[in-house]
Amino acid sequence: MTRYLGTSVKRVEDPRFLRGLGRYVANLTLPNMAYAAVKRSPLAHATIRSIDTTRAKALDGVIAVFTGEDLLEGTGGFKCGSLPCGFQVPNLNMPPHNPLAVDKVRHVGDGIAVVVAESPYIAEDALDLIEVDLDPLPAVVDARGAMADGAPLVHDSAEQNLAFHWPLGDEEAVNEALSKSDHVVELEFINQRLIANAMEPRAAAAEWDPATESLTVWTTSQNPHTIRLLLGAFTLGIPEHKIRVISPDVGGGFGSKIFHYPEEVIVPFAARAVGRPVKWVATRSESYVTDAQGRDHVTKAKLGVNNDGTMTALHVTTWANMGAYLSTFGPLIPTALYITLFSGVYKTPVIFGEAYGTFTHTVPVDAYRGAGRPEASYLVETMVDLAARKLGMDPVELRRKNLIPTDAFPYQTPVALMYDSGNYQALFEKIEELSGYESLRKEQEAARAEGRLVGVGFASCIEASGPAPSAVAVGLGAAIGLFESGAIRVHPTGKVTVLTGSHSHGQGHETTFAQIVADQFGIDIADVDIVHGDTDRVQYGIGTYGSRSAAIGGSALVKSAEKIREKLKQIAAHQLEASVEDMVYDQDEGTISVAGSPDMVKTFAELAFASVLANNLPEGMEPGLEESSFYDPANFTFPASAHVAKVEIDPKTGEVDLQSYAAVDDVGNVINPMIVEGQILGGIVQGVGQALWENGIYDEDGQLLSGSMLSYAMPRADGFPSIALDRIETPSPHNPLGAKGAGEMGTIAATAAVSSAVLDALAPLGVRHLNMPLTAEKIHQAIAAAGNGGGE
Amino acid sequence: MMYPRPFEYVRAGSVEEALDLKSKTGGRFIAGGHSLLPMMKIRVTSPETLVDIGRL
Numbered sequence: 001m002t003r004y005l006g007t008s009v010k011r012v013e014d015p016r017f018l019r020g021l022g023r024y025v026a027n028l029t030l031p032n033m034a035y036a037a038v039k040r041s042p043l044a045h046a047t048i049r050s051i052d053t054t055r056a057k058a059l060d061g062v063i064a065v066f067t068g069e070d071l072l073e074g075t076g077g078f079k080c081g082s083l084p085c086g087f088q089v090p091n092l093n094m095p096p097h098n099p100l101a102v103d104k105v106r107h108v109g110d111g112i113a114v115v116v117a118e119s120p121y122i123a124e125d126a127l128d129l130i131e132v133d134l135d136p137l138p139a140v141v142d143a144r145g146a147m148a149d150g151a152p153l154v155h156d157s158a159e160q161n162l163a164f165h166w167p168l169g170d171e172e173a174v175n176e177a178l179s180k181s182d183h184v185v186e187l188e189f190i191n192q193r194l195i196a197n198a199m200e201p202r203a204a205a206a207e208w209d210p211a212t213e214s215l216t217v218w219t220t221s222q223n224p225h226t227i228r229l230l231l232g233a234f235t236l237g238i239p240e241h242k243i244r245v246i247s248p249d250v251g252g253g254f255g256s257k258i259f260h261y262p263e264e265v266i267v268p269f270a271a272r273a274v275g276r277p278v279k280w281v282a283t284r285s286e287s288y289v290t291d292a293q294g295r296d297h298v299t300k301a302k303l304g305v306n307n308d309g310t311m312t313a314l315h316v317t318t319w320a321n322m323g324a325y326l327s328t329f330g331p332l333i334p335t336a337l338y339i340t341l342f343s344g345v346y347k348t349p350v351i352f353g354e355a356y357g358t359f360t361h362t363v364p365v366d367a368y369r370g371a372g373r374p375e376a377s378y379l380v381e382t383m384v385d386l387a388a389r390k391l392g393m394d395p396v397e398l399r400r401k402n403l404i405p406t407d408a409f410p411y412q413t414p415v416a417l418m419y420d421s422g423n424y425q426a427l428f429e430k431i432e433e434l435s436g437y438e439s440l441r442k443e444q445e446a447a448r449a450e451g452r453l454v455g456v457g458f459a460s461c462i463e464a465s466g467p468a469p470s471a472v473a474v475g476l477g478a479a480i481g482l483f484e485s486g487a488i489r490v491h492p493t494g495k496v497t498v499l500t501g502s503h504s505h506g507q508g509h510e511t512t513f514a515q516i517v518a519d520q521f522g523i524d525i526a527d528v529d530i531v532h533g534d535t536d537r538v539q540y541g542i543g544t545y546g547s548r549s550a551a552i553g554g555s556a557l558v559k560s561a562e563k564i565r566e567k568l569k570q571i572a573a574h575q576l577e578a579s580v581e582d583m584v585y586d587q588d589e590g591t592i593s594v595a596g597s598p599d600m601v602k603t604f605a606e607l608a609f610a611s612v613l614a615n616n617l618p619e620g621m622e623p624g625l626e627e628s629s630f631y632d633p634a635n636f637t638f639p640a641s642a643h644v645a646k647v648e649i650d651p652k653t654g655e656v657d658l659q660s661y662a663a664v665d666d667v668g669n670v671i672n673p674m675i676v677e678g679q680i681l682g683g684i685v686q687g688v689g690q691a692l693w694e695n696g697i698y699d700e701d702g703q704l705l706s707g708s709m710l711s712y713a714m715p716r717a718d719g720f721p722s723i724a725l726d727r728i729e730t731p732s733p734h735n736p737l738g739a740k741g742a743g744e745m746g747t748i749a750a751t752a753a754v755s756s757a758v759l760d761a762l763a764p765l766g767v768r769h770l771n772m773p774l775t776a777e778k779i780h781q782a783i784a785a786a787g788n789g790g791g792e
Numbered sequence: 793m794m795y796p797r798p799f800e801y802v803r804a805g806s807v808e809e810a811l812d813l814k815s816k817t818g819g820r821f822i823a824g825g826h827s828l829l830p831m832m833k834i835r836v837t838s839p840e841t842l843v844d845i846g847r848l
Contacts, residue, residue, distance in 0.1 A: 120795060121795050121798070124795040283794030284794060285834065
């Protein structure tokens, strides 16, 4: 038997996806099913004067129409509650978030009414017949502008539109260090809003069983147990044990499917009210105005640096756009996942950061791939580049000067986090070699001599993945612990079913988790099935986000496997009439034998059967072979990366040609190199998307101008060169797999690296900074302005 | 919105038939649909009849 860990096992889930046999929520059809469509606000801010549903209700094929008030008042003794926020920073202002708007609408796309009809087409037609009288009000869309005097209030209860203010670090010490520094580089910039655009739009379906008074909800969620908890405790008030939430195959999430959404409340309400199963599937247009969006910061930063390149202090103030309502984890992103990352891979001695979370008349903002950490990396790396330019130093040399030394781990940063492990020097050596950094600089020099605009960008980033442990997470504001559960059920024939609380929506858990378990027992990977995404099958789960599944979900499985191996040893010892201490589990062969007597051996399958035959077990041992574990990690894991991008800009058009890209990542021990490389490649593409193309733009009235794929520029394959990948492996010291998060690292580094390259290309023209996305138009204008004697 | 309003669909077997169907129904030609269908789906336009000339 070969071992699977560390090998590129082909993804076991792919044959069903490739053959169109995946089962998504949208594929679900139940007898007598009805279909829901949501009437949405075309205005960003307005008073609802009246809603007339008479004509819609009269349309042939319409079963029912419900408004926000109907949901609050309820029917037949059940009603809907406000959607809660699951991350409560100190002094958080948390206005109600009704599943359908009552009295006022607060962003374009805010739900006003739901139609339930015999077909999705009829439901859509009926939306046109709902007459909503809206009285338009002025809107505010800018995170900082929302706090200005006289700005329209999103919620009357939130003065200055302030949801929270979250400071971290010693501001006095930072100011003092800045005043003593040889130089202080300052920058004010925007980290623009992004829209996730998962391949599968969100969907929800529900069926109420009056016989057992229980509810089944199918939803495109990254964490079905959390949705069940919130439905039970807050939004539907149905006892948690009477709710089953199923997240079947889900076509990508990137964070946007973590959160508890209004439709997960509206659809079950409607199903119960009309006594039929109901399904709702978002259109792509709805995704643009209802899926939680990402980033959207305005930031002022100051970095102190001495003549020799030593970084002395960092001071940051950020205004973070929360959108119209607090999404489930909205306040977490620009606080504990952002400011705590300001140390990067550097030993900056003092750091202060603060975030103002503000309400605006826009779609709620929450985690999007990287979630706070790309914003932090972009900030730190952009400031480091500016410092290098100020000093006339090579940006890599300046970085090297400030790296946390390899012998300093575990390393306590000035912003709360304790890095578990790392080897940034090795990372730098490898990326300089892989990218040919020195020759890139020589090429650049030659190109510049010809007047060409060639830039080399460098980004070295840290990620804090798998937020943990629960005691710390809850202390920071999480409303639930951040452990994971994993159960292993060994069947009498030695086949294995694994039940994990992690959720795969593209990550390949059905492969990587099977690799882990197969190796634990020394059995064929085909004998292991991974079950996830069903609260009635899986004991409990926290779900998949924040690059947590391998390190936490995978470790829970290792813990359960260890318990099972121990039980198998006891059975083997009993039957071979030897002592347990003498039993040797051969994980290559899947056998247990007596040390020194290889003939006295039992196979995994023999022992599995013995456990249910149960006629010859050790005294007092229970029959059966099933174990469950809840693994609460000791710390985050801290992956790191160094990426290099080379660009050339067409001076006539401003167009950026990304000519080469190299990435070295350290995600600890790698379970499946192919899957990790795929995640890092995809992450890089997404990160470059932010640097060059993507932009969620609202006009001053709160209309989303980039509300479709015609106007929101997603990255495409033709925008990329071949990407060179390599890695180093510094295992996490505190989880049994030595794994660190891999899902977000590419995104975190790529945005910074490509922005760095473009700004490096433009530096000779005197362009100091340009906000992303670095579109041809924006660069063309900067070049033109530079030609007229001024940069930005 | 991604669902068009209800419409009739006819396929023309010849150029003459296509012209005839269009004048009779007042509908719109559809060939590939890359421009028209998205506009119908977001309900910017809602022709009562589509005359398919895709196979001519």
